[in-house]
Amino acid sequence: MSKALIIVESPAKAKTIQKYLGKDYEVLASKGHIRDLPKSGLQVDVEHGYAPHYEVLEDHKSVVTEMRRAAKEADVIFLAPDPDREGEAIAWHIAHELRSAKKPMHRVEFHEITKKGVQLGLSTPHEVNQNRFNAQQARRILDRLIGYELSPVLWKRLCRQVNGHYLSAGRVQSSALRLIVDREDEIIAFNPQEYWPVGVELLGKNRPSFRASLIESDGRKLVTPTRERVPKAGDYVLSNEADAAAVTADLKTARFKVATVERKERRRRAPPPYITSSLQRDASSRIGFSASRTMQVAQRLYEGIDVGAEGPVGLITYMRTDSTRMSAEAVDGARTYIEQRFGKEFVPEKPNFFKTRSNAQDAHEAIRPTSMELHPDAIKKFLKSDEFKVYRLIWERFVACQMSDALYDGTTVTIEAQGAKKHLLRASGQVLKFAGWLEAQGASERAEEVAGEESVRDGAAAPSEGGDEEKTLPMLAEGEGLSVIDPPGVLTEQKFTQPPARYNEGSLVKALEDLGIGRPSTYAEIVSKVLSRDYVQKQDKQLVPTKLGTTKTHGLQARFPTVVDYEFTAKIEKDLDAVESGEADWVKLVDAIYKPFKEIVVAEMSAKEPGEGWPRAEPSDRICDKCGSPMVKRWGPNSNFFACTAYPKCKNIVDENPAPPPEVYADRKCPKCSRDLLVKTRRGTDEKFLSCSGWRKKEPLCDYTAPMPIGIRCPKCHDGEVIKVGAAKGRRPFWGCSNYATDLKCDFRLFQPPVKEACPQCNAAFLVQAGGKTRPVLKCVTEGCGFERALSAADGADGDGDGEEAPAPKFRGGAKKASKKGASEASA
Structure with a gap:
């Protein structure tokens, strides 16, 4: 029987595809690009049609050797890197390296790594797309x-x-x-613009009370400045306290009644399924992931995750796409799931379809789950934390895109106030009447627009439209008298327009x-x-x-x-x-x-001298303290400096704002040489660390450095100090024992920022900051304690800013968790 060789990009994808195809196929991974322009030199022949000089990457030579071995044994070769420009380039270079095998080679594309998706790709082979490769090249x-x-x-x-x-x-x-x-x-x-909005707390025949905002006074419409709207000459603006006080004084004695009541239903349309950009935006705003982290996780979900008895399964379609197109089969599956899970009223009469941007390549479907049978909660135990979060985002959005619109009851009330002058006020509110697609994305999404929603708004309701909160206004009738509720009564406050974020x-x-x-x-x-x-x-x-x-x-x-x-x-x-x-x-x-x-x-x-736009040397009245020549002020990436004009004979330079000498760390000496330790700041960051005073830029007497202790004794070994680890290298920081690299090898770890405050319940030496930005708290991690309190600005804790609940302290190597006694004995 003939044997086929399939070459994909990643080992994970290779493993998943091998499971579907069996022993008649050998599936290898190229592990990304195998050839590229060498790092040194231009490597492009500008004089001869920009011909590039490619070389096999040093760390991929063994990969190419293995592919050549497999190509000789195969009867046919399928090139199956990712279905985009980079994937096409990888396929082209693989074909170039395997041309000596003289075997039939075909390009195949897998838009989802499922059995059906792989079989569909193999059934439609084609040649490597030279035009697509040329675009990448x-x-x-x-x-x-x-x-x-x-x-x-x-x-x-x-x-x-x-x-x-x-x-x-x-x-x-x-x-x-x-x-x-x-x-x-x-x-x-x-240039911030000052303004003083005026509001009045009012009550009619029915509760609750509500707040109305001033929109007109004495026949003049009030203009509220914004970043985009700068008041023009003649516009009526309450731009100072005196003008606002005059209006509020009149309103305090005015009579209020309802002038008009307008009620209408508003729709909030279901958003489109994710494309690459909207997935990255929502992952950033909702789960705090960077764009690169989101794509790394999505890549794993696409290539295949082991979900138990089924083995590796590709959970999502290809994640680099700018199209909102969806297959009819996928849409039907979503509509069936919605009816079973939420009810018939949540399924629109016709499927929702969405326009794709005019400049989109439309080569792939939108990002969606490959099967509605694999609910996030059902396979959560097989997924890492970040995989579950991204998969849940994609699942919820795909379900939401095929659900009915959310419906709001919107009410706008105009109120007339008659004092010495006539004033008009307005109160608006909207209340969710039917959740529709919001039911799939949770109540947290009702207050904010989700990524991609702007493309379907088209005059439909936006969340909190007009800046109004989702609130209920009481039943009001035109002509109905209103009374002022005091406190708070008539209110005004100083505000300023804000710059763009x-x-x-x-x-x-x-x-x-x-x-x-x-x-x-x-x-x-x-x-x-x-x-x-x-x-x-x-x-x-x-x-x-x-x-x-x-x-x-x-x-x-x-x-x-x-x-x-x-x-x-x-x-x-x-x-x-x-x-x-x-x-x-x-x-x-x-x-x-x-x-x-x-x-x-x-x-x-x-050009000898820098042109417009570049920093230039500026004359100064400073004299070189080494040779007596004048010095000029020059630009520096971190701070400007003064340089001697006698350069290169004199190379004296002086910082414009020299940093103060580092402080001596009094608690201990250098463990390598017994010299003083200095507290230094890592360049380009606010991160402090300890360095031996014997360190020199050239020929250091001692090279010892250590993370900065935070004043908390390790609750496990009682000898080391808790230090912050990892932040300086771009990793997510954690807090561990300073003895992690000593003979003690203490493995105490915290994944939440510790705060030097004793627990009032169990007397543990520290608490940790948890809850993220939405619900920041200080809590005790001592087993069985459970103390927790809200975090105030005065606490000044060092948060990691990712909004996640991190696990309690971890002790590896079979060690027991921190005991209540151990945490209590740790000295501050």
Whole structure:
């Protein structure tokens, strides 16, 4: 019997597919790309049609050897990497490496890793799509050319390295960074407008009381300033306390009655199923996952998870997609499930279908579960925590997209107040009458718009429409008299318009998608690279540009405007789509972009003095204390500095704001050499650590460093101190014993931030911060205690910001959990 070789990307996918196909097939994994441009040098022949020089990656040579062995033994080869541009490139390179086997080779695509999906893919083989490969190759070559040519410009105009990283400028990453910098510039330039809203607490014949807001006074409509709406000359605005006080004084003695009552039903339409961007946005806002983490988890769900007796099963369809298209079979399965689970009233008369963006490639279905038989709760025990959370998101959204609209009863009441002047007030509210699709996503989603919902709103009700909370207004009739409830009575307060919010990972992905920058397969990579290059810092999940990121962006805007131009970057994406469809030649596309860019690079590198946009040396009145020459002020990535003008004869430099000398840590000496320990701050962060005073940049006398203790004794070994571990390396931090690397090898761990406060119930030496941002609490982790109290701002605990409940302390290696006695004895 003939034997077939199937080559996929990942071992997990290979294992799942092997289970479906049996012994007549051998399934191998390429483990990603097997060939690429070497890291050193340009590796692109610019003079001969931009011919690339590819090499097998050093860590994939054994993989290629194994594939060649299997290819010789097989009768036919199926190339089955992921069904996108990167997957097509992997298939092309595998075909190139296996061409010597002289066996029939076919490209197959698996849009879901189920038995049916694999059989369908194998039944429709085709050739490797040369146009799709050319589109990927053009992107790769453009990225190499622009990055390779632009990096030396940054080294010349800014600096070569920061925190051990060489400065670089990616093509798409530079536009993404500009978004973050532009938003920060907006925030800095924002001019807040003062205003004083006025409200009155009123009661009619029926309870409850309600609050109405002033909208008109003495025939003049009140304008409330917003970020987008700056009052014009002649607009009526209560912009100071005196004007507001005059109106409130009149309202306190006014007579109130209902002028009009308007009631209407509002619909909140079901959102579309997830595409890559909306999944990343919801995962960011709802479960606190980064774009890259979301895609890593989704990849595992797509490739296959072992769910017990069934073995590995692909739980979701392909996760890199920009299409909201769904198969008729999947839609029918969802509608059947909804009727059985929620009832007939939750199933719309006709299936819900959604428009796909005009610029979408529409190569794959939307992201959905592969089977309605695999409910998240039913397979939870087989899933890791992050897999369950992402799978539940996808499951709930797919079910919700095929459910009936949510219905609200909306009421708007206009109230007339007659005092010395006539005033109009308004009260609005909407109450959920029928949950519809909200039933599948839970009550927490009723207050906020979910990702993708904006595409179906089209005049329908938005959550909390008009800024009104979901509240019930009493039954009111036109002409009905109203009385003021005091307190609170007539209220006014000073407010200011707020600047635009900084981007988080989810909103940055949305901005990239709206501008047409990047594609579903690249969003996570774009965001990750922006964060990893010292150009952006995360502050409470917000993306804040560093001094380096801001300076780099302003320089590129002035000298290389096309590199950071949103429209130009989006046009390249469209041109790459044209290459993929066979409508454009990839060499001409690269040539049209590279040649004018290269001319600017040559001019910039030949100019001795930095042009507009780059930082320049500024004269100063400072004199070099080493040679007596004048010093100039120069830009630095972390802080500016003064440099001697006698360079290179004199290389003296002085920080503009020199850091104070580190404090001596008084509690202990260096365990290696007995010198003093110093408290230092890790560069680019607020993370403190201990360093031996014998450390030197060159030829250190002692290289000892240690995490900063937090003043809590380990409750397990009673010898070490609790320290924060992992945060400095970009990992999620945990708290462990300082003796974890000593002979004691203490394995005490906490996954929630400890707070140095004794438990009032069991006298344990510390509590931990839990509950995330929605319900922050301090709780005791001593077994059997159960103490918990709300967390106040005054507590000042060091949260990890992921909004998750983390497990109690873990003791590995068969050790017992912390006892009540042990935690109580731990000294603070």
